Amino acid sequence: MTNLEKYVNAFVEGLGVEEDVVNSKLEYQSVPEWDSVGHMGLISELEDAFDIEMETDDIVDFNSYNTGIKILKKYNVEI
Template sequence: MAPIAEKVADVTAEFLEVEKEILTPDLGVGDIPQWDSVAHLGLLHQIEKKFDFVLDVEEMIQIEIFEDLIDAVSKHVTA
């Protein structure tokens, strides 16, 4: 995994309280009980906080799976 993806995985795993290994690119909201729609909003907030940027609505609605999260962070943060 690229360094940014690695960091996103750390934040996501810690926030959702899951093992990092289960975070496959296509895992998303609703696939595991820990990642429901409420946790999803919390996760986006946590990502913004940890990587110090703000997602606009257009970006937020594009994020549904782990891969989308990595893409969004990559756009805002350089490794």
């Protein structure tokens, strides 16, 4: 599985959305599933998928699909 596939899968599993919802336009609270509870599910899935532990500031700043890619670079994860 590629890093992009892992990334998309984290959204699908963490938020409980269909894969076709996950794209560069996806932002926090743009779908009902990405609320505060869904956000923590998403972060958990990402940490498990990439074997990382995100800092609190990064968890708070992770507010869109595109921002997430930038944040993961900090953890040496290239999407």
